Amino acid sequence: MHTIWFIHYSTVEISSRNAFLAINQAFEILQQTLEERKKTLLSELEAISLSKTTALTLQKEQFEKMVGDIGHYTDMASQILQTHTDHEIVALGGLIPTELQATLKRVQTISLTPNQHSNISVSLKTDDLVRQLSKLGEIIVFFPSPSSCTWMSTSVAKVGTRYHVKVQSKTSKGEEYPHGGVEVKGEMRSKTHNGAVVYGEVEDHRDGTYTITLTPQTAGPHQLLVTMDGQHVQNSPNDLDVRSKRDYHTLCNAQQVIQCNRPSCVAIHDNGDIYVGSGYHRIYVFGQTGQLKNTIGSMGSGDGQFSSPCGISTKGDVLYVADGGNCRVQKLTSSGKFLHKFGQQESGQGQFNWPSAVIIDSNNKLIVSDYGKGSGNHRFQSPWGLALDPQGNIHVAAQGSNSIKVFSKEGVYVRMYGDPNCPIGIAIDDEGYSLVSENSGDCLSIYDPEGNKIHTVGNLKDPWGTALDPRDGSVFIANYGANTVLKEEGTIFFVKMCGGLKYNVGICSFKPTTEGLKRMLAKPMVRKEPVTADMLKAMVEATGQEPPFLPAGDAIAAANAGVQDTLFKRHGCWKSESAKDGYGKDSVQRWLEFSKDLGI
DSSP states (O other): OHHHHHHHHHHHHHHHHHHHHHHHHHHHHHHHHHHHHHHHHHHHHHHHHHHHHHHHHHHHHHHHHHHHHHHHHHHHHHHHHHHSOHHHHHHHHTHHHHHHHHHHHHHHTSOSSOSSOOOOOOOOOHHHHHHHHHTOOOOOOOOOOGGGOEEEOOSEEETTSOEEEEEEOBOTTSOBOOOOOOOEEEEEEESSGGGOEEEOEEEEOSSSEEEEEEOOOSOEEEEEEEEETTEEOTTOSEEEEEEOOOOGGGOOOOEEEEEOSSEEEEEEOTTSOEEEEETTTEEEEEOTTSOEEEEEOOBSSSTTOBSSEEEEEEETTEEEEEEGGGTEEEEEETTOOEEEEEOOBSSSTTOBSOEEEEEEOTTSOEEEEETTOOOSTTOOSSEEEEEEOTTOOEEEEETTTTEEEEEOTTSOEEEEEOOOSSEEEEEEOTTSOEEEEETTTTEEEEEOTTSOEEEEEOOOSSEEEEEEOTTTOOEEEEEGGGTEEEEEOSSOOOEEEETTEEEEOOSOBOOOOHHHHHHHHHSBOTTSOBOOHHHHHHHHHHHTOOTTOOOHHHHHHHHHTTOOGGGOBBTTBOSOHHHHHTOOOHHHHOOOOHHHHTOO
16 A cells, blocks of 8 residues: 555656656747747848848949039039130030030939838737747646556466456546556456456556556456556456366367368368368358358359368458469458459469468468478478467478478578378467377377477378367367368367257268168167158258268268178278278278169
8 A cells, every 4th residue: 555655656756847847848949949039030130231221322322423423524614614715615615514414314313212211120929929928838637547548458368377468548538648657456356266366466667558467276257357546447347268278188089060071271260250171172161150151262263263272361351262273372351252362383482383371470471381392401391281389480281201390480490390190280379389180190299389299189080271269279170081170179079960969979980881871770879869861861951061972970870870890991990800801892882872862
């Protein structure tokens, strides 16, 4: 409390001193300006006075010379009359009048009136100036208004991690308050755990801004409160989601949220929408629950068309797509409207062989990986996925060297880590953990910030791109070989929607034969609900899969129904040696044709 009073006394003293200095400085400037103006006016007066005096003196001298000339000829005539004979007077009489007439003509050209006004005056309008000076300046006592003050922070915090809130103090007019010394407080209140409170540490930057640092201790919903002089600032209190730190060692299975043909890349928009690039040359946009919201593009090389889109990056209302087969990068709105494109198939700078990924750095610069191109001492050998770590370093999934290469934001090689088996996708969380999808390894590998592998999630099928939800850190995987996009949400499992029912499924990829389907339809499911042709039709309509392809989830339903192991492969690996021995006849491997067996 004593500290608070000291801060207020200090603020008064400092602001008073600043005001005192400002007043003196302003009047010194005024005095200097008046003195300079005085010198200017006096200089102008002196110049005008000298000019007028010089002009009058010249006119006077001309007049005096005229009078002298006339007097000279008058005196000459008088002398001739007095001293000369009549004969001499007659002889000289013609000369004098001629000279006198010439002089008189010159006199006519000279004004006998002074040609310069002798009156000099000045207009200062001091009355107006005095009135303005008498009202010059005003002592204003202003202070921040809590209801006008703003603050910024993220909506998600992590247990044990320092959480920062930036506060900007403002006046009641919405103008930034440029001084510190105001009492600012911040706290987190748990909506569970008996309302446990965490109080923040406040740093006063003495320029009207403050930083509040809090370290939450419990996970769950919280309220974030920010006050100034005991009053809530704008938008306080506000909801805050505090989450436990992710333990990647517990990452095991996933929830199948989207079924999509040949998903190659995935990106999560800030609003939660899921953008999926497809081997069918389109970008599918799904909602947070997996419902299809939009389809962008079609196969082709025109504006807004694609040929094997390999990488997607979103920022605000802008979507960037690495259009691999067309050797270019396209810029579209998030709704799919074409805006711009660049690149073509060449080996020069700014040209591409096969752009495979695109990301946006903190300076809004695009970084594009070009599959098959490389240069310098750290030749990529088929670079694919790209990601930025919290320091802005660029991590490149180098397929050819089965490694992750790291470069500074300036492009300088830093280090290499990992031994992934054909890495394609890479995503990095806000703590620096890297998640790398291994296409040939059928797994997702997790590396700590130092590059040490700490965990592997297996049982995937040709995984390509991977992404993190910027809102909560959920992991998304484009599971190319299984035609699915997977989302990790802790310890969960694969599920398949079928006719409105959910089935626990295990992990398998399966294309049943006609024989297998008949056996599946003849047996009850785990939940005792029989699988019917209508259910499979509904599944096809819900997922967008077209005949004759049967989605992998149907195979899972068949497995739950007791279909023998010889009728399916398990993500590239035989489930048992006996299954391997019994698999191989073409009649068993033949794909189901919906139009014949289900009447679709």
